[in-house]
Amino acid sequence: MEQEPQGQEARRRAVVSFVRRSSKLDPRMERAWEKYSGEYLLELDKGGHELGVSADVRLSREFLASVWGEGFRADGRIIVEIGTGQGENIVAAAAAHSEDNFLGLEVYTPGVAHALLMAGKQELHNLRMVQVNAPELLQAFEPGVLDEVWTFFPDPWPKTKHHKRRIVQDALASAVHAALKDGGVWRIATDIDDYALHVHEVMDVRADFENAGELTVSLATEHVSKGTAEMAAQLPHADFTESARFEGRVLTNFENKGIAAGRVIHDMTYRAVQA
Structure with missing residues (x-):
């Protein structure tokens, strides 16, 4: 009888929220990689x-400080952004809040x-x-290490058959909750109404997070797919x-393009609580 994959092999075969794209860098980005990866890229x-x-990797605050090198703020918050894209947001946040520590997660080499x-x-x-x-990576954190997790404008995977690839899922929510300190927050933003519905379906029923929002929005309660979004009304x-x-x-x-296209920007904030 064939045995189920275990450990790392099982994780490799799990459904992922991205597709592999070209990792080729243009000459300018190659120079940037050569010049800055030694300082800014954490190799795990x-x-x-x-x-x-x-x-075997367990990410504690002490471990991060040891591999971070110069600049780790011993008393600062640790904020993780899942899917940094081109890095505009996390770089701006780090520049604006020099007292905190920012860790960006991105799979695409040009974006990194x-x-x-x-x-x-x-x-x-x-x-x-x-x-x-x-x-x-989220599963590798010691409990309570993170102050905030950000997931802004993740791939919407608009086709119904691909909704399972959306990164906001119960398994990730459990990992985020475990990594967050009590009262820490997961901030999620999307310009796709159907993705906002998906987030609410995953998160609003969980006992280990509370919705910390203060605005009321109206959303269709049935999912639409690529090419049928106009039916939501x-x-x-x-x-x-x-x-x-x-x-x-x-x-x-990216966000400006969504606004220009007339899409509503949905911000959702979930606070980690004891279930």
């Missing part, structure tokens, strides 16, 4: 998997390189990047609780 034991994290370039140009020391699959709606726009998030070109 990946257990033989390109974007994995070894089951761009974040390294921006951090290096500003000579930031309270920011590090790590190129891994986010759920695996005719579907039954219900009220959900969301947050005002997070002031700590810079207005990126």
